[in-house]
Amino acid sequence: ASTLALGDEEQREEKGLTETGSAGGQSDGPDKKAVISYWGVSPAKLIKEDGTEWKWKSFRPWEAYEPDLSIDLKKHHVPRNFMDKFAYWTVKALRFPTDVFFQRRYGCRAMMLETVAAVPGMVGGMLLHCKSLRRFEHSGGWIKALLEEAENERMHLMTFMEVAKPRWYERALVMTVQGVFFNAYFLAYLISPKLSHRIVGYLEEEAIHSYTEFLKELDKGTIENVKAPAIAIDYWRLPADSTLRDVVMVVRADEAHHRDVNHYASDIHVQGHELKESAAPLGYH
Amino acid sequence: ASTLALGDEEQREEKGLTETGSAGGQSDGPDKKAVISYWGVSPAKLIKEDGTEWKWKSFRPWEAYEPDLSIDLKKHHVPRNFMDKFAYWTVKALRFPTDVFFQRRYGCRAMMLETVAAVPGMVGGMLLHCKSLRRFEHSGGWIKALLEEAENERMHLMTFMEVAKPRWYERALVMTVQGVFFNAYFLAYLISPKLSHRIVGYLEEEAIHSYTEFLKELDKGTIENVKAPAIAIDYWRLPADSTLRDVVMVVRADEAHHRDVNHYASDIHVQGHELKESAAPLGYH
Ligand SMILES: [Fe+2]
Ligand SMILES: [Fe+2]
Ligand SMILES: [Fe+2]
Ligand SMILES: [Fe+2]
16 A cells, blocks of 8 residues: 555545455456465555445546546538548448347447457557657657547446357457457558548548447337446446446447547548647546 | 546546647647637647646656656676577677667757667557457456557657757668668567567666766766756656766666566566566556
8 A cells, every 4th residue: 555656646535446465366356366476566455435335447446437428419510522532432341241240239349349449559559659759859749638438438348248159150250350450440541541530530420320329229128228338337436226227328328428538539630730739638537 | 628538637637637629729739720620629729737728748747757766777687598588698798889879969869779679569559459459368467568558669759859959861870770670579579479579678778787887977967967858857757956877877777677667578578478467567667
């Protein structure tokens, strides 16, 4: 506990959290046997507001958030020039095989697509990080904004895998798709960040559409509206009795925020600027 | 301002910060002309405790921290097996040309080495992120811990470039070194994360040594103890009258924390575990 920075301790106190001893068994990983180490840098145990132990290793209570459900879900970037149309039709073309493959299995579809959705933010953030180092330049916050997006998408995956377990051939498919998509997006981002962000903007528009369809199936009863996974309740600060429907609502709101960030990033490039010139929307959920 | 997540607003209030209107010109980027965008997601203006405007786009007041200067600077992982010795002598071998090239120009040396130091955390974090997605597995917080390290090293660079401006041949050198080192570390991490973390652990031990030499030169007066850059004062919450010496002290403490995290990560692997099994030391500065 003595190894924690003051900043963290302050935040913890402000959030009404207390810490006790060193880390024990937590729930997003086995933690079977303790690792014996000279470096003993185990994080402090965190206690939730209700007195129970904080179960997650990958995010802390103050990184959870209440999503802004009032965001406009209908906003759309009308394709204007060739680049826009190319991005738009690329995404529409990718949607066709996806629809055929998953049909109405929206839980499964969400889980699989989130493994892909978490790639662009990581690639973009990493490339901007290297650029900032290489050029001795500030980032304008865009490294953090894109990495936050990647982590947010990864949390969508951590949530959906609680309600839909991947089958062996789906695991195999994810490996292949990640290998191809990571490299493709990496190259695309090196060549044209403005096209890359536009494509992600349109992908997010499609994601909003898919989650809307997911909600319809839940309302019709064709997909069972199960209890929300524990991780979702803690990550989005949802009420304890929340259901899958509430989770899909907040995930959809997240996608709308990603849509805004990526279309905005593309707009900055289109207007002849670099991202670092315009402050990035940090913590925009 | 309405686009900010509640979580952020709460934290902001708790830190005694207020927000006014939308973003204007800030200081770690030019922000010359505003980008006109349908997506209007500019972050809110932040005001510091002293009433002045928050100048940084890439980090927010609550991400600043007071470093733990009490950390043991002498801790050392005694090379035990072949892997340890290989890691140790690799680092010692890399040190020789570095010493010849920079000699006693420690400001310049620090600036140049930080461009390299910010690579391993990004590569490791990115690879663990992709692995988490591919395997539908939790990360144990290690993605975030390694990305935090990368960002911390980048902030070291943003600080030192205020006191030592890179010359054109140094810029050219950085491009080459990054190209080689990024790919070498990427491959090394794919093949053996335990060796990679051990190497970084030893690099950090050397960094502590270099910063100690830097402090000696400052005390002798061979390097002028100039005023601390504004960004350093805000990032490490230093008193307004801090000097370069204070900055080197806190940077050295950061390196000692990175040393611990990386040797610990290597130890986890050596003991036959995966990183995700042991909670990562988040916010360990
Ligand atoms: Fe998502
Ligand atoms: Fe998304
Ligand atoms: Fe550093
Ligand atoms: Fe370091």
